Amino acid sequence: MAAPTSPQEAHPTGALAEYVPGLATVRSYDRRWLGKDVVAGLVLSALLVPQGMAYAELAGLPAVTGLYTSILCLLGYAVFGPSRVLVLGPDSSLGPMIAATITPLVLAGGDPERAIAYASVLSLLVGLVMVLAGTAHFGFVADLLSKPTQIGYMNGLALTIIVGQLPKLLGFSVDADGLIAEARAFVEGVADGATNPTAALLGVASLAGILVLSRVVPKLPAVLVVVVIASLTVNLLDLTERGVDTIGVIPQGFPPLTVPTVPWGDLPALLLGAVAIAVVALADTMSTASSFAARRGDRVRGDQEMIGIGAANVLAGLFQGFPVSTSGSRTAVADQAGSRSQVTGVVGAVVITVVLVFATGAMEYVPQPVLGAIVIAAALSLADLPATRRLWHQRRTEFTLSIIALLGVALLGVLPGILLAIALSILNVFRRVWWPHQAELGRVDGLDGLHDTDQYPHAELMPGLVVFRFDAPLIFANSRMFGDAVRAMVEEQPDLRWVLVAAEPMTDVDTTAADMLVELDEWLNARGVSLAFAEVKDPVRAKLTRYELERTIDPTHFYPTIDEAVAAYAAQTGETWRPTKETP
Incomplete structure (x- = not known):
């Protein structure tokens, strides 16, 4: 039996539609889908706003850039992305990679405008790498990360993120770089009484709320519920007077078109980070796309996925955004809410734009410990301990590769860790040819x-x-x-x-x-x-x-x-x- 066709296959619009699937979606759109797409877009936006801000800070950027990024990447993928259901946006797995790439290039003490410029250039480079690779039919690059090394990398990334966010969760900050140094600084800070009891209570309660609600009532936007309750609590009880740090006032309005610039000498470091981010984003996208395509009877177009993600990154980079990837959790939310097409993403982008233009004051009291809780909850979902245990029982050599990848991320850093994971995957293939059975x-x-x-x-x-x-x-x-x-x-x-x-x-x-x-x-x-x-x-x-x-x-x-x-x-x-x- 022939595989079900996607809208662009059923209603071809010529060569242009091959590279701009949004045209085929418009021509083949069934009006009966509109109600479901709008509802799914509203539900999705409830997750995109708080997560976008949290992941922006994880990348070392102002929270508002997460909203800019979410808007533009959703629109870019709606035009150039081949999948009807995938949702792009700021991602917890990319945040540390972005920070690891741009932080050494930003002047000591930190300059938000300079950091945004570097992140935007990084997003443009990621986009160009993805578009060129997709045009050249390099979709197979996603296979550079084997499943065991990907599991180990994600476990190491989760550990790194959690340790890095623990001080924020408890209401203080540390000046340290690297897992060991951050863990030591966190323990010393707790021992020295740096914890803010009010902030810690708010952060821990928020984390527990997200985890419990997500499990007990999976269809409820747990992140939004927790953010609203925590913000109201801060505002009504005036918890800022007790040292609870909040996002504060964020710029109002839609970001202007901006062509970011950085010194030419910094481009090689940015390009290296862009290639690593592109590989991780592609591997994540292909696994997510394959999973949801199987449910819907669609096929995955790997090369066009690269072009779609690349276009989303280019567009985000031109509007003060940073690199993005597919989100499995947000895609699942849209799918459960009844999404039928990328109109869902367009609705989400419109809602975030309305928030930026008319309702930025509503986010003034979002507490930083809650953003830390959001990031930690996302990091916990990255870790896959059952799969690690399964590797131990099934094949010890691949378990060892997974642990080495974990240690590479945790001890060497995020970018060296991903490069090590790729190298391990390639060496494992070569080992099987070199020392075959x-x-x-x-x-x-x-x-x-x-x-x-x-x-x-x-x-x-x-x-x-x-x-x-x-x-x-x-x-x-x-x-x-x-x-x-x-x-x-x-x-x-x-x-x-x-x-x-x-x-x-x-x-x-x-x-x-x-x-x-x-x-x-x-x-x-x-x-x-x-x-x-x-x-x-x-x-x-x-x-x-x-x-x-x-x-x-x-x-x-x-x-x-x-x-x-x-x-x-x-x-x-x-x-x-x-x-x-x-x-x-």
């Missing part, structure tokens, strides 16, 4: 085919024959290992006459490996042993022919199946399968 195969009574004798020690073997399987493409990195393994088998079995390579897992043979096979075949022939192959894939066989291996290796020793190869050996030698290994 290899096995001697035998016949097992009651099972079709041949099987690993390590797994079936009682397997029958045929005297003088070794059936050897090497579970990887044969390339420069592992060719010596292959040759050494075959030589070891020959030396351990002086009566060996054939080495039959079960070549089905070999998807490639490069020139280095081809030279090794020539040398190996000559070495075997000198000892009266033949080298044979079974189930060589056609593209690989074509390469072996091009490498002229058949001048050394007997062309008749290439067999379409293992059974035919074994039958040829048995006909030549008169041998049969025998139980040559004892069961332990």
